Amino acid sequence: QRLADRGLGLEVDADAMQALASEGFDPQFGARPLKRVVQQRIENPIATRILSGAYEEGDTILVSITGEQFGFDRRPAAPA
Numbered sequence: 858q859r860l861a862d863r864g865l866g867l868e869v870d871a872d873a874m875q876a877l878a879s880e881g882f883d884p885q886f887g888a889r890p891l892k893r894v895v896q897q898r899i900e901n902p903i904a905t906r907i908l909s910g911a912y913e914e915g916d917t918i919l920v921s922i923t924g925e926q927f928g929f930d931r932r933p934a935a936p937a
Contacts, residue, residue, distance in 0.1 A: 863907065864914035868932075869899075873922040898927055 860867050869877075877898065881891030903918060906929060912918060915934025920927060 860903075860918070863912075864916075865907075865912055866917035867903075867920065868917055869920040870922075873920045873927060876922045876925075876927075902927065903929060 877891070877894060880898070881894035882888055883890050899920060906912060911929075912931055913933070917932040917934075919930040919932055921930065922928065
């Protein structure tokens, strides 16, 4: 919702989604740690990039993973 308010979209590829699910699941607590993992590994880095001006209104942020490193690529809005 907060990204949409800024005119940004978000797409998370299947590998990144699986990595988040694996990292955010704890046998004792279930999926409760997932929110913290998403915040630390996705939300915070995206917020930093937004503040630095890496994305423009209409862009879509593409989240992927290579090894253990999440990537945040920019897909510009289609020309009008």
